Amino acid sequence: xxxxxxxxxxxxxxxxxxxxxxxxxxxxxxxxxxxxxxxxxxxxxxxxxxxxxxxxxxxxxxxxxxxxxxxxxxxxxxxxxxxxxxxxxxxxxxxxxxxxxxxxxxxxxxxxxxxxxxxxxxxxxxxxxxxxxxxxxxxxxxxxxxxxxxxxxxxxxxxxxxxxxxxxxxxxxxxxxxxxxxxxxxxxxxxxxxxxxxxxxxxxxxxxxxxxxxxxxxxxxxxxxxxxxxxxxxxxxxxxxxxxxxxxxxxxxxxxxxxxxxxxxxxxxxxxxxxxxxxxxxxxxxxxxxxxxxxxxxxxxxxxxxxxxxxxxxxxxxxxxxxxxxxxxxxxxxxxxxxxxxxxxxxxxxxxxxxxxxxxxxxxxxxxxxxxxxxxxxxxxxxxxxxxxxxxxxxxxxxxxxxxxxxxxxx
Numbered sequence: 001x002x003x004x005x006x007x008x009x010x011x012x013x014x015x016x017x018x019x020x021x022x023x024x025x026x027x028x029x030x031x032x033x034x035x036x037x038x039x040x041x042x043x044x045x046x047x048x049x050x051x052x053x054x055x056x057x058x059x060x061x062x063x064x065x066x067x068x069x070x071x072x073x074x075x076x077x078x079x080x081x082x083x084x085x086x087x088x089x090x091x092x093x094x095x096x097x098x099x100x101x102x103x104x105x106x107x108x109x110x111x112x113x114x115x116x117x118x119x120x121x122x123x124x125x126x127x128x129x130x131x132x133x134x135x136x137x138x139x140x141x142x143x144x145x146x147x148x149x150x151x152x153x154x155x156x157x158x159x160x161x162x163x164x165x166x167x168x169x170x171x172x173x174x175x176x177x178x179x180x181x182x183x184x185x186x187x188x189x190x191x192x193x194x195x196x197x198x199x200x201x202x203x204x205x206x207x208x209x210x211x212x213x214x215x216x217x218x219x220x221x222x223x224x225x226x227x228x229x230x231x232x233x234x235x236x237x238x239x240x241x242x243x244x245x246x247x248x249x250x251x252x253x254x255x256x257x258x259x260x261x262x263x264x265x266x267x268x269x270x271x272x273x274x275x276x277x278x279x280x281x282x283x284x285x286x287x288x289x290x291x292x293x294x295x296x297x298x299x300x301x302x303x304x305x306x307x308x309x310x311x312x313x314x315x316x317x318x319x320x321x322x323x324x325x326x327x328x329x330x331x332x333x334x335x336x337x338x339x340x341x342x343x344x345x346x347x348x349x350x351x352x353x354x355x356x357x358x359x360x361x362x363x364x365x366x367x368x369x370x371x372x373x374x375x376x377x378x379x380x381x382x383x384x385x386x387x388x389x390x391x392x393x394x395x396x397x398x399x400x401x402x403x404x405x406x407x408x409x410x411x
Contacts, residue, residue: 041065050077050095057081066132068092074099076107076145082124088132091158095132100139102164108146116147116170117195128153136162138187143167150174158182159190166209171195179203189214193221201226208232212254215241216263224248231255235278239263245271252276258300261287261311269293275300281341284311291315298322301339302363309347309370316343316353323360331360338362342385349374359383368392 034040039060044053045067053064054077061083068089077095079086097105106129110122127149134143134157143159145168146152152172159166159181166186169176176196181204183190190209193199194216201223206212212228212235215221221244228235231254236246240263251258251273257280259270265287272294275281281297281304284290288311297304297319304321307314323340324332331338341363345351347370354376358365365387366377375395382402389397 039063043067054079054086057084061126063087066093070094070096072096072098073105076104078111079106079108079127079129080111080124083126085128085130086132087128087130090131091133093132095134097134097136097140097143097162099141100137102139102141104142104145104164104168105134105136105140105162106144108144108149108152110148113147119148120173123148123150125150127151128155129157130154131156133158133160134162135160136164138163140164142188142192143186145170146172146176148172149176151176153177153179154181155179156181158184160184160186162186162188164188165192166190168192169194169196169199173197176200177202181205183212184208186210192216193218196221205229206231212236212251215239215244217241220244221246226250228258229253234258234260236260237262238265238268241265242267244268246273247271248273250274250276251278254278256280257283257303259283260285261290265290270295274298275304277301281305284308284314286310288313291317292319294318296320296322297341299324299333299337299339300341302341303344304341306344306346307348307351312348313350314348314352316351317355319356321356321358321361321365323362325360342366342387344369345372345375346370348372352376354379357381357383358385358387361385364388 039062042053042056042062042064044050044064047053050071061081063085066088095105108127110124113119113122140162141164143162143166147170149172151174165188166183175198177200179202184207186209189211190206191213197219199221203225206228208230211233212231214237216239218241223246226249228251234256235251235254235258237260258275258278259282262285266289268290270292274296276298279301281300284307321342326332340361342358342361342365344367365382365385366389368388368391373394375392377389377397378399380400
């Protein structure tokens with residue numbers, strides 16, 4: 001009997017010790033003890049305004065959690081600390097810009113940065129914007145504007161209906177990244193990149209902006225896996241940029257031209273894209289040392305690929321230029337939508353054109369404007385289409401399979 005009492009007392013003592021341990025842990029958390037070095041999350045719902053929450057980020061950075069809700073603003077929200085993440089609750093977090101004086105909804109910049117192009121003294125590093133929605137109006141500015149921010153990451157953000165650009169990265173020089181964003185119905189450019197370097201734009205969707213993307217005065221754009229549809233002007237415009245790749249994108253139904261390379265572009269590859277049903281395809285206005293390969297140009301109204309007089313030393317290989325032919329002497333598109341263009345050389349030189357297929361076009365497979373020279377046109381397939389390639393001078397034309405020429409020969 002005494003032994004059983006001793007055991008009961010021991011169990012009670014152990015239970016009390018465990019309770020004291022657990023209670024002590026809870027009390028320690030309640031009194032503010034945290035992981036050494038950890039900064040608490042800033043819950044914007046506990047502040048009088050979103051700007052107050054952003055201003056509460058310490059100099060060393062932090063996480064600002066934006067709650068669900070629609071937040072109307074009349075002046076830009078300013079993110080001005082390094083190593084900062086602004087995270088919403090998906091599209092349920094809606095920042096609505098009511099400004100009518102051309103101001104952006106979200107301005108990411110050092111407080112003392114005045115000139116984004118030249119003021120590298122006031123740079124910020126490592127800022128992430130994720131998981132929220134930004135909209136504006138016809139008289140507002142950009143949805144998101146960032147000035148002199150290195151290693152900025154914008155991901156899973158919806159940016160729509162702004163009077164300016166959707167996202168404007170203004171001399172965000174080192175490693176800017178835009179991924180898995182939805183960028184729609186902005187009055188200017190969906191994504192504008194000025195003076196950026198080592199740029200990634202990936203897996204994002206662009207619809208019915210004025211133009212989809214501009215990359216000016218930059219270096220090393222990598223745009224991959226994006227869907228570009230229904231733009232009022234051009235698709236992708238690249239100027240004064242080198243060492244870039246535009247690959248694996250779908251670019252459809254731009255009213256003007258799908259892809260433009262201009263102002264001293266060089267060392268750029270445009271490859272494995274679908275260029276479909278645009279006003280024009282790829283226009284090399286001022287480009288050298290570039291490759292256009294393995295693209296599908298289908299039902300392009302004019303100039304599926306144009307190489308202008310200020311461009312040269314271009315490789316064109318493995319592309320398909322076609323109408324909506326689906327076999328059995330049938331085309332998918334009706335009589336009002338038969339336009340399908342080919343390749344235009346306009347007073348250019350030093351061009352290699354090989355391994356391409358031109359079929360069912362309403363223009364010539366190769367159209368010559370002015371006199372081009374130093375052209376290799378070889379090992380191409382031409383089906384149900386006319387071509388000017390036999391009129392090339394000071395060039396090599398060989399080993400092409402031309403069904404039109406074969407038919408005329410048999411007749």
